[in-house]
Amino acid sequence: MSFDILQEKILALKNPTVAGLDPLPDYVPKFIMDKHISEKGETLEAAADAYYEFNCGLIDALQDIIPAVKPQSAYYELLGPAGVHIFKKTLDYARGKGLYVIADVKRGDIGSTAEAYSGAYLGSVKIGKTELFPFDFDAITVNGYLGSDGIKPFIQTSVQRDKAIFVLVKTSNPSSADFQDVLTGGRKMYTVVGDLLEALSQDTLGKYGYSRVGAVVGATYPEELKFLRQRLTKTFFLVPGYGAQGGGARDVASAFDAKGCGAVINSSRAIICAWKKAGKDGCDFAEAARHEALKMRDELRSVIPFE
Amino acid sequence: MSFDILQEKILALKNPTVAGLDPLPDYVPKFIMDKHISEKGETLEAAADAYYEFNCGLIDALQDIIPAVKPQSAYYELLGPAGVHIFKKTLDYARGKGLYVIADVKRGDIGSTAEAYSGAYLGSVKIGKTELFPFDFDAITVNGYLGSDGIKPFIQTSVQRDKAIFVLVKTSNPSSADFQDVLTGGRKMYTVVGDLLEALSQDTLGKYGYSRVGAVVGATYPEELKFLRQRLTKTFFLVPGYGAQGGGARDVASAFDAKGCGAVINSSRAIICAWKKAGKDGCDFAEAARHEALKMRDELRSVIPFE
Numbered sequence: 001m002s003f004d005i006l007q008e009k010i011l012a013l014k015n016p017t018v019a020g021l022d023p024l025p026d027y028v029p030k031f032i033m034d035k036h037i038s039e040k041g042e043t044l045e046a047a048a049d050a051y052y053e054f055n056c057g058l059i060d061a062l063q064d065i066i067p068a069v070k071p072q073s074a075y076y077e078l079l080g081p082a083g084v085h086i087f088k089k090t091l092d093y094a095r096g097k098g099l100y101v102i103a104d105v106k107r108g109d110i111g112s113t114a115e116a117y118s119g120a121y122l123g124s125v126k127i128g129k130t131e132l133f134p135f136d137f138d139a140i141t142v143n144g145y146l147g148s149d150g151i152k153p154f155i156q157t158s159v160q161r162d163k164a165i166f167v168l169v170k171t172s173n174p175s176s177a178d179f180q181d182v183l184t185g186g187r188k189m190y191t192v193v194g195d196l197l198e199a200l201s202q203d204t205l206g207k208y209g210y211s212r213v214g215a216v217v218g219a220t221y222p223e224e225l226k227f228l229r230q231r232l233t234k235t236f237f238l239v240p241g242y243g244a245q246g247g248g249a250r251d252v253a254s255a256f257d258a259k260g261c262g263a264v265i266n267s268s269r270a271i272i273c274a275w276k277k278a279g280k281d282g283c284d285f286a287e288a289a290r291h292e293a294l295k296m297r298d299e300l301r302s303v304i305p306f307e
Numbered sequence: 308m309s310f311d312i313l314q315e316k317i318l319a320l321k322n323p324t325v326a327g328l329d330p331l332p333d334y335v336p337k338f339i340m341d342k343h344i345s346e347k348g349e350t351l352e353a354a355a356d357a358y359y360e361f362n363c364g365l366i367d368a369l370q371d372i373i374p375a376v377k378p379q380s381a382y383y384e385l386l387g388p389a390g391v392h393i394f395k396k397t398l399d400y401a402r403g404k405g406l407y408v409i410a411d412v413k414r415g416d417i418g419s420t421a422e423a424y425s426g427a428y429l430g431s432v433k434i435g436k437t438e439l440f441p442f443d444f445d446a447i448t449v450n451g452y453l454g455s456d457g458i459k460p461f462i463q464t465s466v467q468r469d470k471a472i473f474v475l476v477k478t479s480n481p482s483s484a485d486f487q488d489v490l491t492g493g494r495k496m497y498t499v500v501g502d503l504l505e506a507l508s509q510d511t512l513g514k515y516g517y518s519r520v521g522a523v524v525g526a527t528y529p530e531e532l533k534f535l536r537q538r539l540t541k542t543f544f545l546v547p548g549y550g551a552q553g554g555g556a557r558d559v560a561s562a563f564d565a566k567g568c569g570a571v572i573n574s575s576r577a578i579i580c581a582w583k584k585a586g587k588d589g590c591d592f593a594e595a596a597r598h599e600a601l602k603m604r605d606e607l608r609s610v611i612p613f614e
Contacts, residue, residue, distance in 0.1 A: 022420075024423070025432065025433065025434055033435075037434070037435055042434045042435035042436065042437035042439075043434065043437075043439070044432075044434065044439055044441060046434065047432075047434045072416075072420060072423075074414070074416060074420045074421075074423035074424045074427065075420075075423050077423070077424065077427040077428075077441070077442075078423045078424075078426050078427040078432050078441060079427075079432065079441060080395060080427070080441035080442060081388060081391045081392040081394075081395050083441070084388045084391040085388040087388075088387060088388055106414070106415060106416055106450070107381070107413070108413060108450060109379075109381060109413055110478060110479060110480035111480060111481075113329075113379060113381045113382075114381075116331070116379075116381035116382050116384070116385045117381045117384065117385075119385050120381065120384040120385040120386075120387070121384075125332065125351075125354075125385050125386065126332065127332055127344070127349045127350065127351065127353065127354045128340075128344055128349035129349065130349035130350075132349075132350070132351055132387075134351060134384070134385060134386060134387035134390070135384075135387060143413070143415060143450045143452055144452075144486070145450055145451075145452045145475055145478075145486055145487070146475070146478050146480055146482070146483060147478075147480065147482035147483050147484065147485030147486055147487070148482045148485050149480050149481055149482040150480060150482070168452055168453070171417060171452075171453050171454075172417060173417035173418060173453055173454065173456050173457060174418075174456055175453070175454035175455045175456040175457070176453060176454050177454065178454030178455050178503060179451070179452060179454055179496065179499065179500060180452070180454070182489075182491040182492075182496065182499060183491055183492070184489040184490055184491045184496075185489075185490075189486065189489065189491075189496070192486065192489060193486060196485060
C-alpha cells in the first residue's frame with residue numbers, strides 16, 4: 001500500500017486527515033474502562049480490552065470520513081505484551097474497514113536489526129517453510145539517526161510489498177531544534193536528512209510523483225514545512241502537531257502541492273478526547289470524535305486546493 | 308538499577324561483557340525449533356517458545372560469568388505479539404538469575420510519547436488505583452534525535468525508579484557517519500549529542516562518577532570511542548560491535564577509565580551463534596556460548612586495568 005493508495009483515499013474523501021489512535025487510561029470513557037475492570041480486575045489486560053473497544057468505536061465513527069488512522073505504538077507498549085496484542089488487533093479492525101494504517105513506531109537501528117524491524121512491521125518472517133506476516137501495517141515511521149544503512153532495509157521491504165515509510169525529518173516538539181536545526185555546510189540537519197531521503201528513494205516514484213519514502217514534518221514549524229515542501233518535491237509528508245499541539249489549517253496549507261496532494265495531517269488528542277469537552281462522561285465519545293474530525297476536514301478543505 | 312549496580316556486578320566478575328540475546332529462526336538449534344513446531348506448527352508462537360527455550364539455556368550457561376544481558380527488541384517484534392510476550396519472559400528469567408537486563412529498544416519520541424515509552428520499559432502505569440509495571444527493565448537504549456524534551460522523560464523515570472538509559476551517540480554501523488559525523492560549529496554531531504547528555508544528567512551521578520544517562524558508542528570506531536571517553540567523563544558507555552561486527556579487545560580498551568570502570572561491551576552473534584562453529588548441530592549450544600564468553604572475558608581482562 002504505497003502512498004498512491006493513501007493519496008487516492010484522500011482525494012476520494014477530499015480529506016487528508018489521519019486520526020491518531022493514542023489511548024491512555026484517562027482518555028477512555030469511564031464506562032468502558034469500568035466494564036473491562038469488572039471483568040479482568042485492574043490489570044493491563046483489562047486496560048488493553050478497554051483500548052480495543054474504544055478504538056473500534058472511534059474507527060466505526062470515522063471510517064467513512066477519514067482515509068487513515070495512526071496508532072502510536074508507545075501507548076500500546078505501555079500496557080506490556082497485552083497492549084501490543086491490541087495494537088495488532090486495532091490494525092486488523094481498521095484494515096477491515098478500508099482504512100490505511102500507519103504504525104507510528106519510530107523504529108531505527110543498524111542494518112541487520114533494521115531488517116528485523118522492517119520484517120516485523122511491513123514484511124514477513126519464515127518459520128520452517130511458512131511465510132508469516134507479524135504485523136503487516138501499510139506504512140510506518142522510522143528514525144533515521146543511524147544513517148542510510150539503517151533506512152535501506154525499510155525501503156527494500158516497502159518496494160517488495162507495496163508499502164511505505166515516513167522518516168523523521170523535522171519533528172513537532174519544542175526541542176526538535178537541539179539536533180535537527182544544527183547548521184552544517186550551509187544546511188540544517190533536517191535538510192541533510194531530507195536530501196538523503198530523496199536520493200535514496202528516487203527509483204520508487206508513484207503516479208502522483210511521490211516516492212515510497214515520506215518525511216515527518218511538524219505542523220508546529222510552518223516556515224520549515226514550507227521550505228521543505230519546496231525542496232523535497234518527491235517526498236510525501238506526514239504532518240503531526242495539528243490540534244492539541246497547536247498547529248492550525250493555515251500552518252499546514254503549505255504541506256500540499258498545487259493539486260492538493262503530497263501530505264497527510266495527523267490529529268490525535270483533539271479527536272479521540274473530543275468527548276471530554278462535550279461534558280457527558282463519554283457516552284457520546286464516538287459522535288464527539290466524528291464531529292471534531294468533520295470540523296478538521298472542513299478547516300483543511302478551506303485551505304487545500306483539491307481539484 | 309542504576310549503573311552503580313551494573314558496575315558492581317562487572318567488578319565482582321571482572322568482566323564487562325553484556326551478551327546480546329538477539330535470536331533469529333536460524334540462530335536457534337534445529338532440535339529446539341523442531342520440538343516447538345511439532346507442538347504448535349510453523350507459527351509465530353512456536354518460534355517464540357523456541358526463542359525462550361534457547362534464551363533460558365544461554366542464560367543458564369552464562370549467568371555466573373557475565374553481569375548483564377541485552378535482548379534486542381527487533382528480533383522479538385519480528386514474531387509479533389507472541390515475540391513481545393517472550394521478550395518480557397526473557398527479562399523475568401534473566402532477572403531471576405541475578406543478571407542486569409538492558410532492553411535494546413532504541414525508543415524516542417516527543418515528550419508526551421516519550422513518557423509513555425519510559426513508563427512502559429522503566430516505569431509504571433496506573434490502571435484504576437493499581438500501579439502496574441509493564442516491562443520493568445533495568446536500563447534501555449534511547450534514540451535522541453527528537454532532542455532534550457524527548458530524552459528528559461526517560462531521565463525522570465530513571466531517577467524515580469533507580470534505572471538508567473543509554474542514548475545513541477556514535478553507532479557501530481558503516482553509515483553512522485551520514486548524520487552523526489556532520490560538522491557543526493567545530494563539533495561533530497555525535498559530540499553535540501554527547502555534550503547535551505552530560506548537561507542533562509549532571510545531577511544524577513552515582514558512586515563511580517557516572518550519571519544515569521549513558522551513551523552508545525560503537526567498537527568499530529576506536530578513535531571516536533577514545534575521543535568520547537576523554538570528553539564525556541561522566542557518561543557510562545554501552546559499546547556494541549565487538550565480535551561479529553569486527554571490533555576487538557584493543558579497539559574497546561579506551562572505553563574504560565583508569566580504574567577499569569565506565570563501560571560495558573556487547574557481543575551478540577559471536578556468543579549466541581558460537582554453536583554453529585562447533586559443528587554438532589547445536590546440541591552443545593550452551594557450552595559453545597559459555598566457551599566463547601569466557602574467551603571474550605579473558606580478551607577484555609588482558610586490556611582493562613581492573614584493580
